[in-house]
Amino acid sequence: MTAPRTLYDKIWDDHLVQEDADGTCLIYIDRHLVHEVTSPQAFEGLRMTNRKVRAPEKTIAVPDHNVPTTEGRDTHIDNVESRIQVEALDKNARDFGVQYYPVSDIRQGIVHIVGPEQGWTLPGMTVVCGDSHTATHGAFGSLAHGIGTSEVEHVLATQTLIQQKSKNMKVEITGKLPAGVTAKDITLSVIGATGTAGGTGHVIEYCGEAIRALSMEGRMTVCNMAIEGGARAGLIAPDETTFDYVMGRPHAPKGAKWEAALSYWKTLFSDEGAHFDKVVTLKGEDIAPVVTWGTSPEDVLPITGVVPDPESFKGGKVEAVRRSLAYMGLEPGMKLTDIAIDAVFIGSCTNGRIEDLRAAAEILKGKKIAQGVRGLVVPGSGLVRAQAEEEGLAQIFLDAGFEWRLAGCSMCLAMNPDQLAEGERCASTSNRNFEGRQGFKGRTHLLSPAMAAAAAIAGHLTDVRELV
Amino acid sequence: MDKFTTVTGVAAPLDLVNVDTDMIIPKQFLKTIARTGLGKNLFDEMRFDRQGRENPDFVLNQPAYRNAEVLISGENFGCGSSREHAPWAIKDFGIRVVIAPSFADIFFNNCSKNGILAIPMPQDVVDVLMEDARKGANARMTVDLGNQKVTTSDGQEFGFQIDAFKKHCLLNGLDDIGLTMEKAAAIDTFEAKNATLHPWV
Numbered sequence: 322m323t324a325p326r327t328l329y330d331k332i333w334d335d336h337l338v339q340e341d342a343d344g345t346c347l348i349y350i351d352r353h354l355v356h357e358v359t360s361p362q363a364f365e366g367l368r369m370t371n372r373k374v375r376a377p378e379k380t381i382a383v384p385d386h387n388v389p390t391t392e393g394r395d396t397h398i399d400n401v402e403s404r405i406q407v408e409a410l411d412k413n414a415r416d417f418g419v420q421y422y423p424v425s426d427i428r429q430g431i432v433h434i435v436g437p438e439q440g441w442t443l444p445g446m447t448v449v450c451g452d453s454h455t456a457t458h459g460a461f462g463s464l465a466h467g468i469g470t471s472e473v474e475h476v477l478a479t480q481t482l483i484q485q486k487s488k489n490m491k492v493e494i495t496g497k498l499p500a501g502v503t504a505k506d507i508t509l510s511v512i513g514a515t516g517t518a519g520g521t522g523h524v525i526e527y528c529g530e531a532i533r534a535l536s537m538e539g540r541m542t543v544c545n546m547a548i549e550g551g552a553r554a555g556l557i558a559p560d561e562t563t564f565d566y567v568m569g570r571p572h573a574p575k576g577a578k579w580e581a582a583l584s585y586w587k588t589l590f591s592d593e594g595a596h597f598d599k600v601v602t603l604k605g606e607d608i609a610p611v612v613t614w615g616t617s618p619e620d621v622l623p624i625t626g627v628v629p630d631p632e633s634f635k636g637g638k639v640e641a642v643r644r645s646l647a648y649m650g651l652e653p654g655m656k657l658t659d660i661a662i663d664a665v666f667i668g669s670c671t672n673g674r675i676e677d678l679r680a681a682a683e684i685l686k687g688k689k690i691a692q693g694v695r696g697l698v699v700p701g702s703g704l705v706r707a708q709a710e711e712e713g714l715a716q717i718f719l720d721a722g723f724e725w726r727l728a729g730c731s732m733c734l735a736m737n738p739d740q741l742a743e744g745e746r747c748a749s750t751s752n753r754n755f756e757g758r759q760g761f762k763g764r765t766h767l768l769s770p771a772m773a774a775a776a777a778i779a780g781h782l783t784d785v786r787e788l789v
Numbered sequence: 790m791d792k793f794t795t796v797t798g799v800a801a802p803l804d805l806v807n808v809d810t811d812m813i814i815p816k817q818f819l820k821t822i823a824r825t826g827l828g829k830n831l832f833d834e835m836r837f838d839r840q841g842r843e844n845p846d847f848v849l850n851q852p853a854y855r856n857a858e859v860l861i862s863g864e865n866f867g868c869g870s871s872r873e874h875a876p877w878a879i880k881d882f883g884i885r886v887v888i889a890p891s892f893a894d895i896f897f898n899n900c901s902k903n904g905i906l907a908i909p910m911p912q913d914v915v916d917v918l919m920e921d922a923r924k925g926a927n928a929r930m931t932v933d934l935g936n937q938k939v940t941t942s943d944g945q946e947f948g949f950q951i952d953a954f955k956k957h958c959l960l961n962g963l964d965d966i967g968l969t970m971e972k973a974a975a976i977d978t979f980e981a982k983n984a985t986l987h988p989w990v
């Protein structure tokens with residue numbers, strides 16, 4: 322009998338190539354996702370040392386971070402530096418023979434949306450990318466995390482990564498979510514409860530009835546922000562929901578291979594009695610629609626709350642909150658629902674999937690966005706966009722007064738022309754509210770797609786439960 | 790990679806928690822395809838206004854700290870994105886050591902791959918180092934990797950922990966990829982085994 326193992330332990334064990342006496346491990350990587358911003362120096366490194374990509378068939382490249390989301394981008398990108406990066410990815414993908422989805426391909430989109438959509442991401446795999454939100458893929462029960470550019474080069478050259486094993490952390494969400502509460506509210510509430518360093522050194526496994534009830538889209542939203550809680554990765558054990566989502570995707574196994582895969586995938590769960598170094602439990606019933614008020618994703622409160630007083634915090638956080646409120650232009654005691662907004666951004670790898678667009682469109686149907694508010698919908702991939710058009714969602718957004726864009730990261734990190742102006746305030750479905758994230762001196766409030774749609778109509782942050 | 794042995798230099802106090810990678814190097818500077826030249830944009834939005842004028846209050850703009858080689862900061866340093874541009878910018882500026890109560894995971898890894906020593910130390914020790922750093926240009930701190938020891942300007946010593954493999958690589962300036970390629974046989978074996986066990990991968 323082996324000791325009971327967690328899901329993370331199992332995936333780890335199945336990918337261990339070698340362990341040195343000092344505990345340093347070499348881990349095999351099944352999928353490597355590559356984008357234009359964090360890879361040029363890695364490919365350059367390979368060229369300089371005459372190295373090849375070890376497993377080009379396990380490497381997928383797609384430009385997403387700085388591509389414009391307006392028409393014409395397949396023939397010309399105005400910004401010279403962005404153009405150079407996209408051209409470099411084009412060249413590197415072709416020179417090194419990796420799987421590639423250029424902007425002209427309808428399958429192009431945010432790397433963390435393309436991977437699952439194309440069936441590249443499968444349960445039990447190790448998945449890495451030079452992007453911290455690689456955690457998204459953990460929704461499939463795959464061990465997925467972000468890496469730096471030196472590590473990108475390391476994986477390209479060796480298909481392995483040097484790692485130290487993390488600790489196990491369990492985040493359980495019991496019971497059912499109230500109406501109007503979504504996966505985004507779960508993941509933000511967890512970070513609100515644990516802090517942005519709460520998961521440091523750990524891999525989180527999300528479990529419990531409320532997690533089981535989520536669709537794959539919702540699970541990806543939850544795992545996406547594991548990194549904002551400081552964790553190396555987030556995981557959800559695969560189940561029928563996962564298998565249904567994966568089956569039939571272009572790169573998912575077929576026939577006998579599918580059967581073999583399925584029987585393996587069904588062993589991927591934490592054994593009864595497996596040890597977790599840290600456990601956090603939230604009651605689904607207690608979770609409300611939340612928004613962030615500050616410049617750290619841990620600055621989360623239910624929409625019914627008020628802007629907190631810096632003095633109510635402890636240690637270094639007092640100064641951080643003071644700075645945050647000054648940056649955000651907010652006063653302690655102000656009701657969150659009184660915060661007026663200038664822009665609404667619906668998209669990103671957190672909330673740029675079809676279900677997210679459906680949730681927002683549901684609220685927006687037959688309504689108009691408030692005067693003076695700019696609305697941007699950026700589907701997570703060309704395929705999400707096409708599906709939303711087919712379902713009539715695009716028309717709902719357009720009728721409401723939103724701009725309907727091409728796929729990419731867009732205003733999630735504002736490396737392309739989609740940016741907030743100085744002092745502008747945005748209700749955003751993305752994952753980071755850091756200073757300057759959506760534009761120099763731009764102000765970000767993170768929330769769910771439904772809450773973003775509600776804010777667009779009201780012109781200020783508002784409780785979506787009052788609209789449904 | 791550059792070797793890291795001992796650094797004796799000015800330490801700059803940056804007394805903030807959750808210093809994120811967007812603060813360290815804002816995204817407009819990620820559009821480079823090189824690894825160098827980012828130091829001039831380190832902490833850009835805190836260091837300069839939109840016209841590129843220096844903010845005199847920011848610590849690295851104060852005469853005492855312009856050549857700092859050590860940075861002392863608050864917990865969860867380097868949180869946010871995986872951009873290696875953050876350690877590239879820190880290194881290019883001339884900082885070789887960052888000391889904080891805790892670090893974000895990816896940032897922490899990225900540091901050692903670029904010859905930067907990131908040292909997590911308990912909050913009470915960081916408090917002492919922060920005070921020492923506030924003394925300015927004549928207060929020089931020594932960080933000795935071989936002996937795993939930080940010495941303040943007035944001679945107080947604090948030991949620190951570091952993973953043996955990281956220490957070895959830093960001390961000898963070793964390149965991870967070269968080391969791993971020596972294990973090619975083990976990788977071949979793993980791939981062959983996995984092709985039978987998990988043929989769908």
Ligand code: SF4
Pocket residue numbers: 385386431432433452454669670671729730733734751752
């Ligand atoms: S959408 Fe945002 S968080 Fe996701 S990969 Fe793009 S920039 Fe990163």
